[in-house]
Amino acid sequence: MGKVVIIATLDTKGPEVAYLRDRLNSLGIGTVVVDSGILGEPVGIVPDVTHQDLAGRGGITLAQLQTSGTRGRAVDTMRDLVTGWVREKYAAGELVGGVAVGGVGAVMGAAAIQELPVGVPKIVVAPTASGHHEFGPYVGTKDVMVVHSVVDILGLGPVATTVFDNVAAAMAGMLAHGHPLTPPEPGRKYVATTMLGNTTTAVGALKDRLAQSGYETVVFHSNGVGGRAMEELAAEGQFVGVIDYTTNEINDPLVGGIHDGGPDRLRRVGMLGLPQVLVPGCMDFSVWAAGSVPAALADRPVYDHNPEYTLVRATHDEKAQLGRIFAERVNQSIGEVRIVMPMRGLSIPATPTGPFWDPDGDALFLAALREHLRPGIPVQEVDLHINDPELGRLVAELFLTLTPKETS
Numbered sequence: 364m365g366k367v368v369i370i371a372t373l374d375t376k377g378p379e380v381a382y383l384r385d386r387l388n389s390l391g392i393g394t395v396v397v398d399s400g401i402l403g404e405p406v407g408i409v410p411d412v413t414h415q416d417l418a419g420r421g422g423i424t425l426a427q428l429q430t431s432g433t434r435g436r437a438v439d440t441m442r443d444l445v446t447g448w449v450r451e452k453y454a455a456g457e458l459v460g461g462v463a464v465g466g467v468g469a470v471m472g473a474a475a476i477q478e479l480p481v482g483v484p485k486i487v488v489a490p491t492a493s494g495h496h497e498f499g500p501y502v503g504t505k506d507v508m509v510v511h512s513v514v515d516i517l518g519l520g521p522v523a524t525t526v527f528d529n530v531a532a533a534m535a536g537m538l539a540h541g542h543p544l545t546p547p548e549p550g551r552k553y554v555a556t557t558m559l560g561n562t563t564t565a566v567g568a569l570k571d572r573l574a575q576s577g578y579e580t581v582v583f584h585s586n587g588v589g590g591r592a593m594e595e596l597a598a599e600g601q602f603v604g605v606i607d608y609t610t611n612e613i614n615d616p617l618v619g620g621i622h623d624g625g626p627d628r629l630r631r632v633g634m635l636g637l638p639q640v641l642v643p644g645c646m647d648f649s650v651w652a653a654g655s656v657p658a659a660l661a662d663r664p665v666y667d668h669n670p671e672y673t674l675v676r677a678t679h680d681e682k683a684q685l686g687r688i689f690a691e692r693v694n695q696s697i698g699e700v701r702i703v704m705p706m707r708g709l710s711i712p713a714t715p716t717g718p719f720w721d722p723d724g725d726a727l728f729l730a731a732l733r734e735h736l737r738p739g740i741p742v743q744e745v746d747l748h749i750n751d752p753e754l755g756r757l758v759a760e761l762f763l764t765l766t767p768k769e770t771s
Contacts, residue, residue: 365459366393367484367534368452370445370472373410374403376465379516379523381408383464383488386531392538395458399445399471401429401437417444442471449475453483460484460534463501465516466491470500477503481596482543484508484534488526490515504592508533546600552578554762555593555602557585557609560668561710561750562644566608568752572759578603578766585609585645587622594631604638606762608755611645613688617681618660620649629689633696638765640701640758641693644749646685646728647709647719648674664718666711674712674719682724686731694737699765701741703758704729707748714748 367387371380373396384394398410399417418425421444431437452458461479463472469489476485485507492501493511501509510530514522547553554573558566570580581602583589590612597605612624632639648666651673656665666674677685693700706725713719733742743761747754 364393365457366395367460367462367538368395368397368449368458368476369462369464370397370399370449370468370475371464372400372468372471373398373405373408374400375406376468376516377405378407378519379527380464382519382524383462383527383531384408386528387534390531390535392531392535395452397445397448397472399441399468399475401425401434401441412448414441417441417448420444420448438467438471442474445471446475446478450478453479458483460538461486462530462534463487463489465489473501473507474503477505477507479505480543480599481506482541482545484537484541486510486530486534488512488516488530499588502588504588504595544596544601552603553581553601554578554604554606555581555583555597556606557583557590557593557644559585559609559611559645562609563750564752565750565755565758568755569606569608569759570755572756573762576763580606585612585622585624586650587612587615587624590624590628594627597632597635597637602637604762604766605632606640606642606758607632608640608642608758609644610641610689611648611650613692614646614677614681614685615649617677617684618649618675619657620651620675622650629692630695633693633698633700636696636698638699638762639696640703640762640765641689642703642705642749642754642758643685643689643709643728645710646689647677647682647713647721647724649677650674666718674710676719676721677724679721679724679727682721682728683731686728686733687735689728690732690735690737693740694735696740701743701761701765702732702736703754703761704732704742704744705749705751705754706744706746707751709749711750 387394395411397412398414400414415425418428461476463469469487473487487501488510490512492509573580583593612628615622653673660675664676668674
């Protein structure tokens with residue numbers, strides 16, 4: 364059996380990591396401790412992989428890493444080095460799980476254990492896993508368990524030892540009773556789709572229609588992470604096709620919203636050659652934490668989706684730009700692609716009496732999409748609202764025309 368890697372900066376977290384290592388060992392779990400520290404030497408522990416070892420992987424000495432410029436640059440380099448180490452050791456079958464411990468060290472370690480596939484146990488323990496801190500660096504697109512250490516990680520008082528004891532128990536439980544995500548079983552046909560609260564009703568109808576034809580739908584929340592996670596799993600062979608129903612994650616990068624799907628959103632699935640149907644669901648707004656809408660957007664129509672999130676309507680210029688971006692990314696597809704454009708609104712507040720009703724802006728999106736889309740990719744205009752269950756069923760039917768027909 365492989366080992367659980369524990370990653371931390373051991374000049375400041377040595378005794379605490381030694382305690383966690385010993386607890387895991389007492390539960391019959393082998394460990395390998397990696398020192399991702401940059402400045403000081405380990406205290407109270409001897410690592411299995413030293414920071415000198417990691418620097419050497421990058422063709423540099425530890426002294427060169429320490430004098431490479433700013434602290435941030437050195438941390439970025441160390442993060443890349445430890446991430447590469449985890450990727451290599453997992454591929455070699457030497458790792459079965461990972462734990463990242465610390466503050467800045469936890470961010471480096473978290474990036475590394477995110478190299479472990481979905482289903483392989485991953486735990487981050489950090490005092491900053493709380494409050495208003497961003498959780499993105501800790502979890503990425505993976506199933507990382509995040510544990511708030513409650514106390515700072517300096518000393519082994521009753522709070523710290525209780526947290527570490529439970530982290531060890533959680534790792535033992537996942538290893539004993541969990542399992543990594545496996546390839547689909549023969550005969551199982553999974554279709555990925557994207558959804559927000561604004562498209563739930565339609566996607567539910569889509570899911571039911573696909574089920575009637577023997578397809579199982581895997582739904583991702585298009586919140587800036589869900590779309591990227593879907594695309595990663597598609598690249599791993601989990602799906603026979605994709606219905607990207609809620610493609611809003613290409614909007615937020617234009618204005619700085621939090622549902623940012625990154626520069627490759629809408630590219631990856633098409634480049635895999637999988638059949639896909641695309642719908643510009645929720646393309647008409649960006650998403651902001653309540654109370655955080657910047658002054659530059661203050662004059663735009665808004666919609667309070669819930670107490671935590673505020674939606675801000677896209678401008679006409681942005682909709683035209685989104686149409687071009689949508690087309691240019693979809694143009695890279697090598698498989699069958701269909702695009703469906705609902706003409707009665709792209710989100711729940713986009714109704715004739717709602718604040719996002721904007722048929723002129725939607726027409727600009729559609730015109731730019733058609734202008735920049737390469738020949739051979741059909742665009743179907745439909746006189747329905749994005750969240751109409753009839754539209755969900757129509758999109759499902761269209762997807763089924765792209766899939767192989769069963770032969771008796």
